Amino acid sequence: MNKEASDWSKYWGQASALGIGGATVPASFYTSQEQFDAEREKIFRKVWLMAGREAEVPEPGSFVRIPIPPLDTEAVIVRGKDGTVRAFYNACPHRGVALVRECHGKTGLFVCPYHAWSFATDGKLMGLPGAEDFPHVDKATTGLTPIHLDIWNGFYFLNFGEQPEQTLLEFLGEFATSFGDMPFENYPHVIEIAQDIEANWKTLTDASNEGYHVNALHKESLGAMMTTRENPLNNFYDPIFSGPHVSSTTQANPDWRPDAPVVLFAYAAAAYKVQPGLAKQEDHTHGQATFAEHPMVNRVGLPAFSVETTQIFPFSVLQMLTNRYIWFQYWPAGPNRTRAATRLYGPAAPANYRQAFAEAHMIAYSRDIMTEDTIVTQMQQAGLNSGGVKDVVLGEHEYMLRYTHEAVLGFTEG
Numbered sequence: 001m002n003k004e005a006s007d008w009s010k011y012w013g014q015a016s017a018l019g020i021g022g023a024t025v026p027a028s029f030y031t032s033q034e035q036f037d038a039e040r041e042k043i044f045r046k047v048w049l050m051a052g053r054e055a056e057v058p059e060p061g062s063f064v065r066i067p068i069p070p071l072d073t074e075a076v077i078v079r080g081k082d083g084t085v086r087a088f089y090n091a092c093p094h095r096g097v098a099l100v101r102e103c104h105g106k107t108g109l110f111v112c113p114y115h116a117w118s119f120a121t122d123g124k125l126m127g128l129p130g131a132e133d134f135p136h137v138d139k140a141t142t143g144l145t146p147i148h149l150d151i152w153n154g155f156y157f158l159n160f161g162e163q164p165e166q167t168l169l170e171f172l173g174e175f176a177t178s179f180g181d182m183p184f185e186n187y188p189h190v191i192e193i194a195q196d197i198e199a200n201w202k203t204l205t206d207a208s209n210e211g212y213h214v215n216a217l218h219k220e221s222l223g224a225m226m227t228t229r230e231n232p233l234n235n236f237y238d239p240i241f242s243g244p245h246v247s248s249t250t251q252a253n254p255d256w257r258p259d260a261p262v263v264l265f266a267y268a269a270a271a272y273k274v275q276p277g278l279a280k281q282e283d284h285t286h287g288q289a290t291f292a293e294h295p296m297v298n299r300v301g302l303p304a305f306s307v308e309t310t311q312i313f314p315f316s317v318l319q320m321l322t323n324r325y326i327w328f329q330y331w332p333a334g335p336n337r338t339r340a341a342t343r344l345y346g347p348a349a350p351a352n353y354r355q356a357f358a359e360a361h362m363i364a365y366s367r368d369i370m371t372e373d374t375i376v377t378q379m380q381q382a383g384l385n386s387g388g389v390k391d392v393v394l395g396e397h398e399y400m401l402r403y404t405h406e407a408v409l410g411f412t413e414g
């Protein structure tokens with residue numbers, strides 16, 4: 001912490017100084033079925049997967065159905081009568097039908113559409129027509145198959161192992177405590193953008209975890225807002241690590257100004273990638289704590305802070321902005337395919353037309369930036385699949401990528 005420092009470059013992360021290798025990684029890391037199979041068995045089926053917010057199931061009986069693409073299955077997350085949140089495979093123990101079809105809802109009883117076996121919100125079998133035909137089915141021991149679920153700071157995580165090798169808190173390590181009171185709950189208003197992307201999930205975590213491409217790929221959309229003469233390649237600052245997870249800070253350009261009043265309104269209301277001074281023109285915080293005040297955000301005290309980027313292994317990336325956060329989930333669906341769910345979280349739904357316009361502008365703008373990334377990662381995947389590149393090369397400041405790759409390889413080759 002040094003708010004007086006003028007040479008901020010000393011806080012840039014650098015792979016060699018951090019002892020992180022991985023300057024090259026074989027193209028097959030992103031393309032081969034064998035690598036994907038190893039990731040599925042040794043990572044996606046083993047570690048805690050950050051899957052949703054507890055607030056999605058606010059009341060007893062509230063449920064959501066979520067696809068789990070890497071394991072080719074679906075989970076039902078439901079809050080029981082007792083208030084406990086549980087997860088189950090979406091599969092009826094009679095003959096296997098996926099019994100929940102709605103994306104979300106509220107019920108006291110799940111009834112299978114095929115033969116009408118019914119299940120309570122705690123997964124127990126409650127009734128089956130013609131029970132006398134099934135003397136071998138013990139209602140006390142039959143029910144939906146549970147999936148391990150635990151909750152940290154309002155996020156629910158799933159673990160598909162028979163028995164998790166670590167508790168969720170062990171898996172999160174130091175971040176469990178230091179990020180444990182990050183005020184995510186103050187940002188309940190969510191907009192989700194889902195995309196099927198023809199690229200490996202790691203091309204997408206890679207794109208989220210470096211600033212090197214900002215002034216090239218995002219030159220028109222983000223360049224002026226994010227880059228400065230002192231940091232033209234948008235190097236990230238102050239890396240911190242916790243097990244396989246990593247976090248770094250990004251700056252904004254303090255000299256950037258929106259070029260029209262209407263854009264200023266949009267950015268100020270959305271508090272999106274803009275310095276806190278501008279965001280204060282409209283107070284959307286309702287007096288609640290914002291990310292900007294949290295000690296784990298902008299730890300070095302950059303005068304023009306923009307984003308704290310936190311990769312929660314394996315495929316979630318959180319971006320804490322001054323007064324908003326974005327959660328990228330890059331669900332792996334195959335060596336060449338990712339189901340991306342991007343969630344934009346804000347403090348509240350728009351309360352007037354100006355705020356509604358600001359939000360629409362923010363969504364369209366975010367969508368533009370994401371499209372730039374999506375298209376280029378698909379182009380990257382095509383290039384890697386072509387066989388024309390043997391190894392991918394990573395720079396010193398692409399240390400978040402290297403760190404994540406080393407973590408992946410630690411599991412798949414371990």
Ligand code: FES
Binds near residue numbers: 099112114115117
């Ligand atoms: S498959 Fe569900 S009741 Fe038969």
Ligand SMILES: [Fe+2]
Binds near residue numbers: 208213218369373
């Ligand atoms: Fe990008």
